[in-house]
Amino acid sequence: MTPVRTLAAFLLVAFAATAQASWYDDYDEGLAAARAGNWSVVVSKMTSAIKGRPNEDSKARTYGSIFINYHPYYYRGVAYLNLGRYQQAIDDLEYTKGPGPENLGSIGELLARAKRQLAAASTPEPEPVRPEPRPVVTQPAPAPVQQQPAVPQIDPVLRQRAMSTLGAAKQKLDAAQQRRAAASPQYTRAKSIYDDASLRIGSAKSNDDLNAIIGMAENAGDLAELAMPPSAPTPAPAIATAPTPTKPSIVTDVVLDDYKRQLRRALQNYFNGDFDEATRDFSELTRKLPDNGWIWAFLGASQYSQYAFEAEESYRTKALQSFRKAKTLRSWKGGLPEKYFSRRIRRAFNGQG
Numbered sequence: 001m002t003p004v005r006t007l008a009a010f011l012l013v014a015f016a017a018t019a020q021a022s023w024y025d026d027y028d029e030g031l032a033a034a035r036a037g038n039w040s041v042v043v044s045k046m047t048s049a050i051k052g053r054p055n056e057d058s059k060a061r062t063y064g065s066i067f068i069n070y071h072p073y074y075y076r077g078v079a080y081l082n083l084g085r086y087q088q089a090i091d092d093l094e095y096t097k098g099p100g101p102e103n104l105g106s107i108g109e110l111l112a113r114a115k116r117q118l119a120a121a122s123t124p125e126p127e128p129v130r131p132e133p134r135p136v137v138t139q140p141a142p143a144p145v146q147q148q149p150a151v152p153q154i155d156p157v158l159r160q161r162a163m164s165t166l167g168a169a170k171q172k173l174d175a176a177q178q179r180r181a182a183a184s185p186q187y188t189r190a191k192s193i194y195d196d197a198s199l200r201i202g203s204a205k206s207n208d209d210l211n212a213i214i215g216m217a218e219n220a221g222d223l224a225e226l227a228m229p230p231s232a233p234t235p236a237p238a239i240a241t242a243p244t245p246t247k248p249s250i251v252t253d254v255v256l257d258d259y260k261r262q263l264r265r266a267l268q269n270y271f272n273g274d275f276d277e278a279t280r281d282f283s284e285l286t287r288k289l290p291d292n293g294w295i296w297a298f299l300g301a302s303q304y305s306q307y308a309f310e311a312e313e314s315y316r317t318k319a320l321q322s323f324r325k326a327k328t329l330r331s332w333k334g335g336l337p338e339k340y341f342s343r344r345i346r347r348a349f350n351g352q353g
Helices: 001-008 023-036 040-052 072-081 088-095 109-122 156-178 185-201 207-226 249-272 276-289 292-309 313-329 342-348
Strands: 057-063 068-069
Touching: 001 023, 023 040, 023 057, 023 068, 023 072, 040 072, 040 109, 057 292, 072 088, 072 109, 088 207, 156 185, 185 207, 207 292, 207 342, 249 276, 249 292, 276 292, 292 313, 292 342
Parallel strands: none
Antiparallel strands: 057 068
């Protein structure tokens, strides 16, 4: 058996994880209460979540390869603000790093509102000024004016954009199903976010509601593009070691054994969505196999997936550098294979000269 075929036999990925209810269940219930405006429940659930996991994280692992955007102090601060507990709201909003999956307003605006309310509550009411007595003049009673209910102002263009963004996310979910990625954690999370955004579009009452829906739909689309079949076979990178015809092939297997184990672990992390670990493993492999274009391509894909999750520009810069390196080492006819890389990653790869 040739080294390439031997290496390919080790590249099947399998992963399963279970977890008992924990802090993230309290967090999910707190999010549901925030959507419904049940602020007392939000305070209770987010406080319980903080006791289980006090540190916020835009990519907090719950179990296995499931990650969530975890910012409990943000939602508890919003709840305190709506309950009139302004100092506690200020404390949480100054501590939080940002909103989680539900954007209930910018931190700056919420803080300013809480401080205004706290200042107003702390300022004593001025003494009323006694009016000078005036002669009583009988005036005819004015006709009652019928008050018109206030109608929220919603930009129709923004609503159309929200609908279009939801449509684009649905297409990406359908594409993930077609490539048999519906069992992946990325698809599961993307479908959950999309369903939530679809329910909220019908009850949107302000432009802020529509902007939040647009953000959710874009996030769902990005995750759907990252979804891959959990057990998809992976290509066997060609190892830059030419076998000597006079030596038995078993010797080649022994020489490449360390590389095969490390490559299998790196690919398992990549297809399971553990992109931090995959980036670490592929980076180490590039030092051992610097002339292998496949290794550089998977390193770039892992780094670009980190960028998609965390919106950290440094990850994108590193990914594009890795893609350029991969192109110098290999001729990619048609670009990266569709069955191993999402469309978003292939588009970023093709854009590098």
